[in-house]
Structure formats: structure tokens, C-alpha cells
Amino acid sequence: MERTRTVRWHDAAATAEAAGTMAGLDFLHEMIAGRLPGPPIGALLGFSLEEVEHGRAVFSFAPGEEHYNPIGSVHGGVCATLLDSAAGCAVHTTLPRGTAYTSLDLSTRFLRPITLDTGKVRAIGTVISQGRRTALAEAGLYDDRDRLLAHATSTCMLFPVG
Template identity: 70%
Template structure:
């Protein structure tokens, strides 16, 4: 065992409290600029939130060996996590203060193998449809040449955020 990786994170309760008192787009922009600390999952997988606009977000990740499955490529769970994050954050970017969401489902299609040689990948999430109680979002995982690596759809339930 010659390889190690160390990382740290801030108390996630800080984020939960901020999410309840901010509009979704303001919350995500504060994450992107570093005004709020990233959630622990960002440090665990080493991905970043790069772009935020209403109904659209972009996350990026540079694949490393720490993301590999036993057969020498990036684990599908990494794909799914990036796609789930992008789809959910796209929905979150449209929510007013006091409204929360949770994923109801996630359907992922894996289209290409990813390795460290793939280079940086981007997960682009967009809202497809939104009503008062649900939202449908999609996310695409692409490489630097915009080749589609994976695709996902996610249904989200919207609800009043619990008081902080």
C-alpha cells in the first residue's frame, strides 16, 4: 500500500443552516465562491462546483486512481454521484428561500469508460420541468471534447424547508 490521500472538511451543520435561510441560487453561488464551505462529499471525491445559474449548474472532477473500481476504471458510483449532484443542484438553483428538495429517483446510463487518461470531466445539470411539488432534471457527464460519457435523469420532491 504505497498510496495515501488525506483531506479535511468543515462541519456540515453550517451548510444545512445556511441552506434553510437562503434562496437556492444564492446558496450555490456562496458555495462556488468559497463564502460557504463545501460539503464533505466534495472533499471525499475531490470535485468542484464551477458554474451556477438558475436551472443550470456545472461540476468538474479530474479522475484519479482513488476513484477506480477493481477492473481499472472509474467506478460507476463516482459517475452517479456527479450526475446526482448536478441534477439536484440545478433544481436547488431554482428554489426560493424556505423550500428544500430531495431526490426521488436517479436513472443513470453509462456510455463510456473513464480512466485517469480521460482527463477532467464535467457534469452539467439542467432543470427540464418544475412544478410546486416536483422537479425533473437531467445531467450529462462529458469530457474535454464534449463527448458524452454518461447521462442521468432525476425526479425531485420539493417541500417547505424545516425551520432552523
């Protein structure tokens, strides 16, 4: 049976512009509070930023059929996107105003299949090490019983905005 899904999001340009005007942690707090819209990728995949503190970011995600690969589990690319978001936003929480980041690499390990029966999952990212030009972060994807479903490490490049 055919299914449909409608996705709505806000223009990403205004949010991206705001990112360069405030410290990373303040920016992400504004997003969680709803004063800045979340990124379009969150609307597309159905995940959201739930909490942040210095060096840590947590996303939540409820898997749906629209996330499935051909063999009936959530596609690894969806999991990698969640892990990349959690690791990257953990780095973002540490950045001063006028500094941005981008992922240089992402190494992922998928440990358990994720299906509708898995229920809501959390991606928790933490900063491991940070220098002037790069930061290393890790992220884990957990089910509601705190079982590790997937893990990633990421190196992010730090650079001035504007």
C-alpha cells in the same frame, strides 16, 4: 504499491443551516465564492461546483486512481454521484428561500469508460420541468472534447424547510 489520501472538510451543519435561509441560487453562489464551504462529499471524491445559473449547475472532476473499480476505470457510483449532484443542484438553483429538495430517483446510463487518461470531466445539470412538489432534471458527464460519457435523469421532491 500502497497509496494514501487525506481528506479534509468543514462541518456540514453550518452550511446546511445556511441553505434554509436563502434562495437556492444565492446559496450556491455563496458556495462557489468560498463564503460557504462545499459539501463533504465533494472533498471526499474531489469534485467541485464550478458554475450555476437559474436551472443549471456545472461540476468539475479530475479522476484519480482512488476512484477506480477493480477493473481499472472510474467506479459507476462516482459517476452517479456527480450526475446526481449536478441534477440536484440545477433544481436547487430554482428554489425560493425556505424550500429544499431531495432526490426521489436517479436513472443513469454509462456510455464510455472514464480513466486517468480521460482527464478532467464536467457534469452539467439542467432542469427539464418543475412543479410545486416535484422537479425533473437531467445531467450529462462530458470529457474535454465534449463527448458524452454518462447521462442521468432525476426526479426531485420539493418541500418546505423548518
